[in-house]
Amino acid sequence: MKNIITLLLLATLSITQAQNSNEKADRLFDRMWYKEASALYELELKKAERKNQNFGNSNDSTYVNLLKRAGDSYYFNTDMENAYRWYDKLVSNYYSSVDAEYIFRYAHALQGIGQYRDAKRWMKEFSKRTEHKDDRSPKFSQKIITVEDILYIEPRFVLKNVSTNTKYSDFGPMYYKDKLVYSSAVDSSTFHTRIYHWNEQPFLNMYLGELNEIQSDVKLIDEFSDKLNTRYHEATLAFSPDETKVYFTRNNYDGDLGRDGKGTNHLKLYSAELKPNRDSVLTWKNVKELPFNSEDYSVGHPTVSKDGKLLYFVSDMPGSIGATDIFVVDILEENETTKQDSTFTGYSRPRNLGAKVNTAGREMFPYITNNALYFASDGHLGLGGLDVYESRVIEEQFQNPVNLGAPLNSKLDDFGFIVNEPKNRGFVCSNRLTGKGDDDIYSFVRLPEPEGPLCEQAIRGYISNSITGERISNVNMSLLSDTGELLETTTTNIAGAYTFNTVLDCATPYKVTAEKTGYEPKEKPTLTLDENGETVVALGLETLNELIVEEKGMLKIKIGIIYFDLDKSFIRNHAAIELNKIVLLMTQYPKMVIKIESHTDSRNSNAYNLSLSDRRAKSTRDYIISQGIDAKRIESANGFGESQLINNCLDGVSCSEAEHQLNRRSEFIIVKM
Structure with missing residues (x-):
């Protein structure tokens, strides 16, 4: 804000x-x-x-x-x-x-x-x-929860920018009788316009707006009270249940006034009572500072419990967990004090709501109902600056706050949430860029929660080679609805496992597909379980051809051993038979591109082996090209000599001929298909 x-x-x-x-x-x-x-x-x-x-x-x-x-x-x-x-x-x-x-x-x-x-x-x-x-x-x-989880929250709010918004800051709505009181920096005729240098806007005052029949829009009537509006900031207020007492925030910042030793000006809470004047007209009188205000910290943004016994507010007073916390006091009789503490007449000592609600960041703008505490915070994980959260009240205990998701929350500040719970209608404030000016007030309709307990499912699983059972990594996985709508994509990890993060309905049909170069694509219809949890979907993939295999994440063409005469690199008849299998496969898949790697055993010198293997790789390439395969489809043909032995048959190590033979190999690696 x-x-x-x-x-x-x-x-x-x-x-x-x-x-x-x-x-x-x-x-x-x-x-x-x-x-x-x-x-x-x-x-x-x-x-x-x-x-x-x-x-x-x-x-x-x-x-x-x-x-x-x-x-x-x-x-x-x-x-x-x-x-x-x-x-x-x-x-x-x-x-x-x-x-x-x-x-x-x-x-x-x-x-x-x-x-x-x-x-x-x-x-x-x-x-x-x-x-x-x-x-x-x-x-x-x-x-525990990620930004994606918040982004995927099913939208439950429909928002509308209200008519009374101006190019200035409009925020802090509160119900009053059948109307709405809110704060605005719009120019006032009551006082000479005084600019607040923070953002080149007039000072804040409280205004009264008329609600339309369905409480979806507001029309400005007048200032809320010329007895409460002063030449400084007034904003954010709350009423007693009978609406005869008001609590409101005031700040007398004028560039010089009311600042503490560090040069900081603080907010304070005030109360006023609705009393008749000399003409028997009800007006707000008896303005008082609340006894727990201070010149050393701020107190503001009140909300009163529906039974009128508790006053919640925001402060950075000693005992705060973070920048600003939500506190609560008991509202007592005017001259009453608690037995345990007689410090504050009419109120108990403030109590911090604790670490379940408050964080090291900012908790702001509380609003209490019989069912929940709503507040804005930047200390809980959210979508932007301040987000609106709901903490349900169960057996007089506040539960873990839940982000109310988009579109109520945005990438900027969202705050000042109030709601008529029986009607599922209310108001929220935001400085999102689609507004009319600075902070705007939005009316909303809240969609009711689904009846009965929520049943949620997720899908996870793994992909393996249907022949060898080996797990397959980097498989492109897709989750689709039963009608074919794409819901999410992911890839398998090094262990061949995958997880879709989309929250799914129970006992509902979906489709899972798996695709990877060199493999036949696979689709599997899936029915999620009828209870909360995860449905495991395992898929087996087959390569496009029995000659295609996967080794250490690489697709290769496996043929018989290519034999060369001793110290020679020309293609023998037996080798040609095996290489013709590659020619046939590449003819069958005209987009296939390969690279050829040739290796020797460790016998003879490194330089000799490197040269020999390179000649053999290029001779192999030339043979495949001679059989009609475009040279562009062979990315490279290189020899590696004895640099990549697949066993321990190094120089000076005694090995059998069969062990040496394992190192004398040609590999055909599929680059793309």
């Missing part, structure tokens, strides 16, 4: 100060004026690269810090294309010394530009570097 998300994050950032020439850019960066800062960093980097000042030298700390800051200035503004440009240079040139956190950001930038394959590799590198040191490590190792 390009607005209030990063206000929470900045309290946790600590980046080395640049040298004097970069101080202006650093000051802008520290004030969160990222657009201005990125332009200056670009200029400084161009100067450095023109001068070639130790470019690529890991000791050049100034250049390294410039790369980091340039990448960060775009990363925190969710401009992943430009973040990738500088992170790529950082990682490419300083791979061995770059911090693991920049490997993490680099992977996210790659996701943000849709390069999932490369992102997957760098996620694994991040996991490897931070093993046992960062709780994101096992989540990004992809040993």
Whole structure:
């Protein structure tokens, strides 16, 4: 996101100060004026690269810090294309010394530009570097779940960009009566327009929108409350069940005000109550800071449980696992404190939701229902920056979060999810490029889950030679539906095994095909098992001709031994009979191309044997060509002398004639067919 998300994050950032020439850019960066800062960093980097000042030298700390800051200035503004440009240079040139956190950001930038394959590799590198040191490590190792698993999640959401979106940032929707309250940076007539320098947009305020009959679109009515909207940021709110009390986030960032000792401005949570004014008109009054706010950390993005007893929020307060975590407090009577702790009147001490939900990254924008906690995170494996996750509540315990998949999630930031569960309708926010402006609000319809327990199957197996039983590697495998639709392709490994990753239905017909050069293709109809698990499909392949065999992954033509007279290289009658089998086979398969390799035993000198074998290989080639085979179909004909013996009959070793004969061989290797 390009607005209030990063206000929470900045309290946790600590980046080395640049040298004097970069101080202006650093000051802008520290004030969160990222657009201005990125332009200056670009200029400084161009100067450095023109001068070639130790470019690529890991000791050049100034250049390294410039790369980091340039990448960060775009990363925190969710401009992943430009973040990738500088992170790529950082990682490419300083791979061995770059911090693991920049490997993490680099992977996210790659996701943000849709390069999932490369992102997957760098996620694994991040996991490897931070093993046992960062709780994101096992989540990004992809040993349990991979990016492909998330991409293959069956779509359950249909999204629509709502009418009220503007070219500015619109986000943070929340139901209020039969309407929708949301935050926007659209110009307001209540105050003089004041620009927020982070992204050249006006400050955020809360607005009220009217929902259409099916809750699929929003029409702007007015500001939500002139009593709550101020000259600073107001955003993300939640209501008590009876909607007479509101909790909302405020940030008084003005470039100078309300900053801590490190120069960071923090979010705070406030509450207000719906009370009648002098004219008996209900209005929001009695605005209060919540007692667990602080000048040293941020607190914001509230959501209230449906029974009104619990308030969840996001913070980077002490006790946080990562950059920002989700916490919860008990909502008490106004002057009540807990017996165990009287620190906060009206609320219990905040409790961290723990490592099942929270990570070393950012957990943001929680929304609680009776059935689940929904939140955005970049610390769990996902498709882009922030993804939306669902953690089911079973017996008052949060379960492992599940990514809700595309199209709800995208390669950029997706967050601010709320849902009317009985109607399976709701809203989510995203800065994906198909929107109207910065952050946009999207309405969605959620398709209901299938009735009954899910039954899922996968297909794996192995391929072997149907004659010899030898496993065959590099076989092209295809998985097709019963109607012939291609679902997935893969190849067998060195052990002849294969696995399809596509999640399949139980007790359903599919087809598995196997193809490899030199073998007859094979197709096998398959019915998956009627229970969760895997269906094993083994296939036996036969070569196209009995003369074709596979040895150590290479296809060869096996004929009888080609005998030559002692110290001679001309083709004898017996040899011609065997070579005619190759001529016939190559005539039968006109696209076949071969190469010829000739070998000798170890008797005689190395030089003599090399020359003799080479003459024999070329004599063999010439004979095949003389029988009508195009010379272009013989890629090469070379002798290797005694350099590739297939037994231990080396110089000086006593061997029988039969053992020496094994080394005197000609090989015909199929290059293509």
